[in-house]
Amino acid sequence: MSTILVLGAFDTKGAEHAFLRECLLEAGVEVLSVNLGVMGTTDRFPVDIEADEIARHGGESVYALREAGDRGEAVRLMGEGAASVVRELFDEGRFDAIVGMGGSGGTSMIAAAMRSLPVGVPKLCVSTVAAGDIAPYVGTKDIVMMPSVVDVAGVNRVSRVLIRQAAAAIVGMAGQSDARQPESENPVVAATMFGNTTECVDACRRYLEESDFEVLVFHATGVGGRAMEELIDEGWVDAVLDVTTTEWADEIAGGIMSAGPTRLEAAGRRGLPQLIVPGCLDMVNFGPIETVPEHLRRGDRHFYEWAPAVTLMRTTAEENRRLGTIFAEKANGAQGPIAFLVPTCGFSVLGEEGDLFHDPEADGAFSEGLRETLDPSIRVETIDVPINDAAFSKRAVAMLLELIEQGRASG
The missing domain is CATH 3.40.50.12030 (Uncharacterised protein family UPF0261, NC domain)
Incomplete structure (x- = not known):
């Protein structure tokens, strides 16, 4: 059975990620959840790794980030922490694919984590910025950027359809992927x-x-x-x-x-x-x-x-x-x-x-x-x-x- 890592700012996007998690569980996969939200968490579902651990890997405490009130610096440090934690989890064999949703700040953190992973690991980000210049987010990695069409702000008749599609897509990708094993022995x-x-x-x-x-x-x-x-x-x-x-x-x-x-x-x-x-x-x-x-x-x-x-x-x-x-x-x-x-x-x-x-x-x-x-x-x-x-x-x-x-x- 595949395990999908779900990450995002659960303090502001808890409902949306709860629905995504529900869709993934319905598809028969396991879910590992990682919170990037500096201001808090969610009680809508169990969170496996909280933001304070992510912040520590970025070199700061989540409480210090809250007190400083510098959103840009918080996004940068949480992105660095997410990249470190997510790569460690992958090296430990804890997940097979990764998916997240967010606006510009959330996308920056999610994409930083995804860029830490090898090519071949399925990566999907539902984002409000996916219809623009995505080069800074994707870099050189195989990140699939899916436009959210509406903002990632609530589960509605549009977002519900797209989140279900995103869940189906990442489950399908996970079922066809094994980034740890080469397909051919040829040099x-x-x-x-x-x-x-x-x-x-x-x-x-x-x-x-x-x-x-x-x-x-x-x-x-x-x-x-x-x-x-x-x-x-x-x-x-x-x-x-x-x-x-x-x-x-x-x-x-x-x-x-x-x-x-x-x-x-x-x-x-x-x-x-x-x-x-x-x-x-x-x-x-x-x-x-x-x-x-x-x-x-x-x-x-x-x-x-x-x-x-x-x-x-x-x-x-x-x-x-x-x-x-x-x-x-x-x-x-x-x-x-x-x-x-x-x-x-x-x-x-x-x-x-x-x-x-x-x-x-x-x-x-x-x-x-x-x-x-x-x-x-x-x-x-x-x-x-x-x-x-x-x-x-x-x-x-x-x-x-x-x-x-x-x-x-x-x-």
Whole structure:
């Protein structure tokens, strides 16, 4: 029998969570209840873990939070405490799925707890903010955000229907999930892809699958890179084929798809075999052209409208040299087998000869910056084809397999 963890601010949302709990029990599951309400609790149902324990895990007492009267600080600390407690409960095997309901403050605390859990653990949040920008709540995790339509304020003809649906959904998800056990024993390769490197990565994926590897492909949009790094740290991945490292171009040039300054660190930290490619380092991502910073639009930068909501900007030689230096610094700290493969005839579809972003001098600056800083023992191989050429894909997979064998031999 599955156990569903129900969490929320029971001081203000007691009736709503009581109805949710009733729906879950009717569905034949067990319920573990966690109260996040700083101002009190509920007598509508038994509460398994009260807010004072959550507050202690956040570094404060619930009484101090009440006296301080700082709602924002209370939400932050209770979110941290909830994340700690919920993760401990999961590691102890106490529940199989998690569900909660709330407004903006409640959603912040609930989502913080859900983000502490591994991918694959069913997570559902019924929220008043679910129809807006949910990126700050979801982060890189598989949280299902369900719009509450009406406020989470009473059980009425609308909320009653949606709460029943939420209960049915999380019960169904729990019945189909086992985040603790892999479905396959095949080794896992993480790969990064963008529209401009799709042909390359699709070919690499086919070659690897033919060799009995399972391939997880991440879209290099910022959140994709962060998700990959997190899954590497969580132990889901055995090797990394980092074809599309474009998120670093956004990081240094102010684009909207940065994965942050720790990108390229997880695989090296865990000692995994990794092949790094400067895929799409010839571009920086922005939204519609009018959203590009004015100082860039007034300069001599090259732009391309990839889609109505996507504007690409060509990187400069100076930026690529800096990227090469950064990549070398990341690689120098790696604890496992690592190598670079650089296509000299274009880092993307747009970088091929005759296309808008074709600039051999700017591309070459990446290799110059890389070699100037890179540990001489780390291999850098160049190949005189565009990144999406079949020969590049074959060589990339061959090099990754060599690194994997090297890792096995040394392990």
